[in-house]
Amino acid sequence: MTKKTDPSITIYKPNQRHELGFFATWIVMTRNIINSRELILQLFKRDFFGAYKKSFIGVAWVFISPLFGIITWVFFQMTGVLKPGDVGIPYPAYILIGTSMWGLFMGFFEAAKATLSSGQTLVMQVNYPHEALLFQQTAQLLANFLISFSMNIIVLLIFGVIPSWQIIFLPIVILPLFFLGAAIGLIVSMISIVAVDLDRIVSMGFGLMMYTTPLIYSDKIDSQFIRWLIQWNPLTYLVCSARDIIIYGRLYNTTGFFICAGISFLLFLISWRLFYISENTIIERMV
Amino acid sequence: MKITTKTPIPQQHLLFSPDLPKDVVLSVKNVSKKFCRNLKQSLFYGIKDLSQNLIGICPDRTMLRKDEFWAFKDVSFEVRRGDALALIGKNGSGKSTLLRVLNGIFPPDKGTVQYRGRMSALIALGAGFHPHMTGRENIFLNAAILGMKQFEIKKKLDEIIDFADISDFIDTPISNYSSGMKVRLGFSIAVQCDPDILVIDEVLSVGDIGFKTKSYNAITKVIDKAAVVFVSHSMTHVGRLCNRGILLDQGKIQMMSDNIGEVIDAYTAMFGFGQIEIASTGRERLLGISMMNFSNGDPEPVLHELNNIEPLMVDIEFGKPVMITLKLEIAPSVKWFDVTYSVLGLEQGLIAQCFSTTSAAFFENKNVPMTIKALISSFNLKQGKYSLKVQLRESKGRDHASENIAIYKHFIQFRVCNDSFLGPASIQLNADWTIEM
Numbered sequence: 001m002t003k004k005t006d007p008s009i010t011i012y013k014p015n016q017r018h019e020l021g022f023f024a025t026w027i028v029m030t031r032n033i034i035n036s037r038e039l040i041l042q043l044f045k046r047d048f049f050g051a052y053k054k055s056f057i058g059v060a061w062v063f064i065s066p067l068f069g070i071i072t073w074v075f076f077q078m079t080g081v082l083k084p085g086d087v088g089i090p091y092p093a094y095i096l097i098g099t100s101m102w103g104l105f106m107g108f109f110e111a112a113k114a115t116l117s118s119g120q121t122l123v124m125q126v127n128y129p130h131e132a133l134l135f136q137q138t139a140q141l142l143a144n145f146l147i148s149f150s151m152n153i154i155v156l157l158i159f160g161v162i163p164s165w166q167i168i169f170l171p172i173v174i175l176p177l178f179f180l181g182a183a184i185g186l187i188v189s190m191i192s193i194v195a196v197d198l199d200r201i202v203s204m205g206f207g208l209m210m211y212t213t214p215l216i217y218s219d220k221i222d223s224q225f226i227r228w229l230i231q232w233n234p235l236t237y238l239v240c241s242a243r244d245i246i247i248y249g250r251l252y253n254t255t256g257f258f259i260c261a262g263i264s265f266l267l268f269l270i271s272w273r274l275f276y277i278s279e280n281t282i283i284e285r286m287v
Numbered sequence: 288m289k290i291t292t293k294t295p296i297p298q299q300h301l302l303f304s305p306d307l308p309k310d311v312v313l314s315v316k317n318v319s320k321k322f323c324r325n326l327k328q329s330l331f332y333g334i335k336d337l338s339q340n341l342i343g344i345c346p347d348r349t350m351l352r353k354d355e356f357w358a359f360k361d362v363s364f365e366v367r368r369g370d371a372l373a374l375i376g377k378n379g380s381g382k383s384t385l386l387r388v389l390n391g392i393f394p395p396d397k398g399t400v401q402y403r404g405r406m407s408a409l410i411a412l413g414a415g416f417h418p419h420m421t422g423r424e425n426i427f428l429n430a431a432i433l434g435m436k437q438f439e440i441k442k443k444l445d446e447i448i449d450f451a452d453i454s455d456f457i458d459t460p461i462s463n464y465s466s467g468m469k470v471r472l473g474f475s476i477a478v479q480c481d482p483d484i485l486v487i488d489e490v491l492s493v494g495d496i497g498f499k500t501k502s503y504n505a506i507t508k509v510i511d512k513a514a515v516v517f518v519s520h521s522m523t524h525v526g527r528l529c530n531r532g533i534l535l536d537q538g539k540i541q542m543m544s545d546n547i548g549e550v551i552d553a554y555t556a557m558f559g560f561g562q563i564e565i566a567s568t569g570r571e572r573l574l575g576i577s578m579m580n581f582s583n584g585d586p587e588p589v590l591h592e593l594n595n596i597e598p599l600m601v602d603i604e605f606g607k608p609v610m611i612t613l614k615l616e617i618a619p620s621v622k623w624f625d626v627t628y629s630v631l632g633l634e635q636g637l638i639a640q641c642f643s644t645t646s647a648a649f650f651e652n653k654n655v656p657m658t659i660k661a662l663i664s665s666f667n668l669k670q671g672k673y674s675l676k677v678q679l680r681e682s683k684g685r686d687h688a689s690e691n692i693a694i695y696k697h698f699i700q701f702r703v704c705n706d707s708f709l710g711p712a713s714i715q716l717n718a719d720w721t722i723e724m
Contacts, residue, residue, distance in 0.1 A: 009307055012391050012400040018345040042431040045424075046417045125411035126432055127391040194333035278340045280394040284322075285333045 017277040025273045032129035039128065043136040048143060063151060070096060070155050087218045089247055090159040096152050098215035101242040104145050105177040105235065106206060111137035112185025116193060116279065116286070123283055130279055134182065156246075164249025173242045173251070176261035179268035180238065186275045190282045213239055234260040307401050312514045313366040313389070313484050318359075318398030320381075320388055325354040348396040358384045359538035361398070366484070371506075371515040373525040373547060375554050376535035382518045385535070386410060386488050389516065404483025404513075407433060412473030418462035422453060425461055426476060435480050443479045450505070451475035452498070471498055478505045485509050488518045503527065522551045522634055526711025548711070552671060555633050560674040563598055564696035570618035571679055571693050574656055578603070578675065578699050581610035581662065588612045598674075598700045605705035606717060609666040613659045613677065617692065621681045623649040624692060626659060629676040630668065631696075638713050639668065649682040667715050668703050675699040 020028060033040075057064075073092045087094045115134045116123060123130065156163060184202065192199040212229040213236050214221075221227055230236050237260045240252035251257045307314055323329035332355075336346045351357070359381035366372050374382045387393045389400055390408045415432045416425050426447055430440045440447075448454050451471040453464070461469060478485070485506065506528060509515060519525050525532065525547065532550030534542040542553050575590030578601050588610055591599050603609055611628055625648075630639040641661060643650065650659065674697045680689035709715045 009401055009403050010391070010406070012388070012395060013398070014348045014394060014396055015345050016394065018340075038437050039431040039434075042428045043415075046415075046420060046428055050417050050419055119415075121411075122415050122432065124387075124392065126408065126414045128432055128434065190337060191334065194330040194337070274337075274341055278337050281336050281346075282333055284393045285329050 017280070020276075022273060025276050026269065029129075029131050029272060029276055033131050033135055036129050036132040040132050040136045040139065043132070044139050044143075047136070048140055063147060067151065069099075069148075070152070073099075089161045093156050093159040093161050094243075094247065095216050096155060097246055098239070098243045100145075100149060100152055101174070101177070101239045102210055102213065102215055102235075104141075104174060104242070105181050105239055107141040107145065108138065108178045108181025109185040109188075109206070111141045112182040113188045113192070113199070115186060115189045115275075116283070117189065120286060124286060131275075134186070138178070138182070161247065163246050166249040167246050169245055170242065173245050173257075176238050176257075176264040177242060179261075180234075180264035183264065183267040183271035186271045190275060190278055193282050193286055209233060209235055212236075215239065215243070234263070238264070307403065310367045311365050312368055312404065313402040313406075313516070314400070315365070315389070316363050316399045316401075318362045318385075318388060318395045318400060320358045320384055320393060321348075321351060321355045321396050322358045322384075323352075323355045328354045357538050359535065362535075362538075362540055363398075364533060364540075364543060366514045366516060368483075368512065368514055369510060370531055371510050371517060371529040373529035373532040373550065374516060374518045374535060375520075375522075375525060375532060375550065376541075377557060380535040381538040382535055383410075383488060386486055386516070386518060390486060402484055405434070405481070406484040406486060407477050407480055407482030408486040408488075409474065409477050410486065410488045412470050412477065414473075416461055416469065416473070419460050421459060422448075422457040422461055422464070422472060425472070429473065429476050430480065433477065433480055439480070447472075447475045447479045450479060450501070467495060467498070474502060474505075478502075478509060482509065483513050485513060485515045487515065489520065522555065523711060526551055548670070548709075551711075555672055558633055558672075560598070560631070560633065560672075560697045560700055563596070563698055565693070566691070566696075567693040568691065570621055570681075572616045573613070573693075573695065574616065575612075575614040576677075576699065577610075577612045578701060579610060580604050580607045580666075582608060590614050593698065598697055601699060601701045603666060603701050603703050605670060605703050605715075606665060606667060609663045611661045611663070611675070613661075614656060615659070615679075616656045617652045617654075617679075619652070619654050621652050621692065623651055623682040623684075625649050625680050625682050625689065626661070627678040627680070628661065629678065631674045631676055632713060633672055635713060638673070644682075665717050666703070667717055669709055669711075669713055669715050670703045670705040672700065672702050675701065 017025075070092075073095045077092050112134055114137050115130060118137065119130070119133050122128075153163060188199055188202050212226070212233045214230055219227070219230055219236075219240075221230075237253055237256035241257045244250055244252045323332060332352065339346050362385060364372070374385065376382055384393065386408070387410070388395050389402075390406060390410065391400075413425070413429060415429055417428065420428065423444075426444065427437070427440055430443075431437075435443075448457050451468070451474070453468055453472060456464065456468065461472070464472070487506070506515060510528075515528070517525065517529055529547050531545050532543070532547045533540055534550050534553050536557070542550055544550050573593055575592055576599070577588040577590050578599075579588055580603060581588065590612060613626065617624060626643040628641040629637055632638045641663065643659075643661070650657070677693075677695040677698065679692040679694075681692050682689050
């Protein structure tokens with residue numbers, strides 16, 4: 001039996017987390033996440049492989065699901081209902097990459113939203129850093145994304161589109177998507193415990209936003225109003241840049257991208273701090 | 288309201304705290320926690336606090352708002368290494384909430400909780416178990432949730448599996464485990480992680496006798512080098528494990544004592560046996576009854592008349608002879624009869640019995656009022672509250688089963704008093720001790 005030689009003291013008191021300075025919050029949270037990397041790994045293993053344990057073909061599902069998405073868009077194009085305008089590359093490929101980037105953003109949002117609710121019973125029984133859940137959920141999302149994304153690249157090649165070499169910057173370009181998705185998701189994660197309404201409003205809102213983002217059509221649109229909407233939608237710059245870096249090797253709009261990325265990062269920091277100081281008071285209302 | 292201020296040092300995980308003496312592992316100071324009665328109101332307060340946090344206002348938590356109440360208030364205690372502290376109280380007295388605050392799941396609304404080292408909580412065994420994963424995989428998962436490091440788990444793995452006694456099934460998905468096996472595995476992980484403080488919330492009621500015994504021994508071992516906070520409704524468990532106790536009632540500490548027997552007594556005193564119960568065939572008439580300490584030369588016992596509403600309360604001194612006297616009349620159709628007294632405990636049910644047939648065989652019905660006396664030479668029940676059950680039976684000869692005439696339950700309730708607490712066992716045997724060289 002080992003005995004810890006340096007037992008540390010833990011203190012709990014009211015509004016304890018408020019006393020942390022603004023910047024100390026992020027240091028503490030980052031440290032918590034680093035300390036709970038093993039927990040994140042274990043939970044990741046549980047949920048990622050656990051999801052397919054009962055299935056006959058197992059992990060093969062992660063390849064099959066994106067395939068069906070691709071078939072849908074190819075089918076739509078064959079029917080001719082979609083007239084996207086000239087996008088420079090075969091339309092299904094354009095849509096495929098665009099929607100997968102949108103899906104990634106929504107995934108970041110959903111992952112953050114599930115931070116508290118995914119471990120609801122666990123949260124009430126054991127004390128552990130809940131930030132870990134955010135990262136476990138995100139890691140899971142990224143793992144799934146990576147698989148479906150490599151499928152998409154194969155489809156891209158079949159359509160004769162060769163991804164630009166700038167694709168290596170993709171991990172950096174999708175970072176703002178994570179910040180924005182997580183910022184909104186973390187807040188929704190807490191508020192939806194005390195009021196489910198917000199969750200629905202935000203989800204519906206994102207549904208609408210997708211159509212004001214030039215993903216399944218080209219931004220060269222005649223309607224002045226729609227062009228105005230696209231222009232003021234921050235997701236246009238973030239999601240479309242992620243798409244364009246793969247297809248065209250450039251950002252959608254450099255200035256727009258950096259402004260939105262900066263704001264996203266700031267929002268993320270604020271949201272993270274709010275999560276840190278408020279999650280406890282929210283958890284006790286988790287009934 | 289207080290505006291957020293910046294403090295340079297994070298308050299958590301300080302290595303040194305001047306107000307926590309070295310031998311104290313857990314210190315609870317004036318801790319209070321409030322809850323809201325009304326769900327909608329509670330959710331509204333949640334949003335309100337959240338929006339205050341958003342604009343940087345630190346909510347004042349010390350005042351009760353509308354519909355709020357204190358789940359517990361101003362609770363203070365300290366636990367030292369080697370202590371086993373029992374938290375007892377009725378349902379809803381705030382025990383589980385207090386444990387959650389100790390464990391850091393809920394933040395306190397007032398006061399401070401400080402502890403040294405690792406706290407392991409047996410609030411829910413097997414937290415986060417995944418049914419499709421094997422026992423081994425679940426050990427790693429569960430231990431990670433409890434905050435153990437990978438290398439620690441690897442080192443303890445064999446001990447955990449051995450203790451849970453499931454080595455044959457360790458690579459089987461735990462959905463195939465029996466509920467007892469899951470609990471064993473969960474308990475084993477929590478105990479083997481070398482806690483400095485072990486918090487146990489009523490989890491020992493599951494598992495078979497063998498595992499229970501093992502768990503007790505494991506906990507006792509933990510007590511030797513750590514501290515235990517134990518919540519249970521079973522006074523037998525509490526009496527066996529704990530050396531100190533706190534009685535919570537409606538969120539307040541009613542009693543705190545280093546004599547666990549005292550606390551158990553105070554707790555049991557909060558309960559009664561309930562209504563008098565009579566099941567009679569109408570062939571008897573009870574005229575009077577008494578139960579008292581009785582020694583040679585004492586005056587004849589005074590019989591109490593029975594009324595069917597209020598039970599008769601008597602005090603009995605531990606270890607002294609006790610006389611139970613019964614005056615009754617029985618219908619002539621009954622030729623022979625016998626009497627049985629049963630002592631009922633609040634928690635354990637039937638504790639002791641006294642059959643007239645053991646020594647006096649059967650009584651003949653004289654068709655007039657009769658007085659039946661039973662002298663119990665040494666009354667060795669431990670201190671506490673008991674109830675007497677009187678059973679009259681008609682005897683139909685050796686070869687026939689007796690038939691009930693009447694059963695009187697909770698008519699007499701008595702308290703055994705003793706100057707000092709002996710032990711948690713219900714029966715304390717008396718012996719003539721000698722020592723020879």
